[in-house]
Amino acid sequence: MSKALTYIIFVAIVLGGGLVIGVNNLPGEWYQSLAKPPFNPPNWVFGPAWTILYVLIGLAGARTWMRGHLSVGMLIWAGQMVANFLWSPFFFGLQVPAVALIVILALLALIIAFILNRWNADRIAALLFLPYLAWVSFATLLNASIVYLN
Secondary structure: OOHHHHHHHHHHHHHHHHHHHHHHOOOOHHHHHOOOOOOOOOHHHHHHHHHHHHHHHHHHHHHHHHHOOOOHHHHHHHHHHHHHHHHHHHHHHOOOHHHHHHHHHHHHHHHHHHHHHHHHHOHHHHHHOHHHHHHHHHHHHHHHHHHHHO
């Protein structure tokens, strides 16, 4: 498979998965009724932010795949995708922010593990995860604040 096709497939899988998860776990009246911290961004920010992040995640995944299909880096990448895709169903679908907080803490740990694993092996893949780390760190604080306030 060509490199370009690998990148396209990974980005499409990540974007497609994110879209499916997002469409099936939309914030509704329940989310609107929650007490939120003053730093809670407006709802329109989340779609564009996640679109950009999913492209970066897909690119990092493709780079990691091309360096070793069953590598530790690839396993960590796959694990963070599972945690990423589980968060919305727990938070919005099942409406259990405390469990979602546990999921996002695991996601945060996997993002850090991926960056550390890739730092020497593929610095570009590691750097592609830095905006993701920043956003999920913020989202973790937001999730924890919602748990605390409610």
